[in-house]
Amino acid sequence: AQTVTQSQPEMSVQEAETVTLSCTYDTSESDYYLFWYKQPPSRQMILVIRQEAYKQQNATENRFSVNFQKAAKSFSLKISDSQLGDAAMYFCEMYSGGGADGLTFGKGTHLIIQP
């Protein structure tokens, strides 16, 4: 069975600083996809960044980047120059094949931005 673990229930960062959210996972598959989603109070989940496991290069989207360590099964999200609008729940997700039941979310990290 696949698992996704987010070990930080809550993180706090000063506005304009950098924060890293951790995610580790476990799967026996060699090819899989990893995602970070943001869920603001409106409840609508929004894709932040996506990484294909076969790509060694870390994905980057503007202020958001990942540190993907395949051997360690780690997929952390770095947010640079944090903004008040970044405050939300962040969920790590993995798709490891075998149909939709291969879609697994972590329990989330609540990110607080201090002005």
Next chain:
Amino acid sequence: GAGVSQSPRYKVAKRGQDVALRCDPISGHVSLFWYQQALGQGPEFLTYFQNEAQLDKSGLPSDRFFAERPEGSVSTLKIQRTQQEDSAVYLCASSLSGVYEKLFFGSGTQLSVL
């Protein structure tokens, strides 16, 4: 439509009542997913459609839960004889084709069973 639309946004039901939750995916999206999100938890997979075919319903917690997508567009999640443990946010998501692609989520239906 421009995004995934879910209705109602909030639903309060008495225990034992049947409820129906609606999801209108992005036009042209083949795949549609239902998730259950308990308070303070990540989404848990319920079921998955590709067009009108329900390819995976392994996450449905009991036979009181039923989902359909008869014309490959709008989907309805029905819960019969609701129980208090059914209280959660029910999220719908769609993607252009497969399960490995970007999911577009609706804002969910918050179900409270009293």
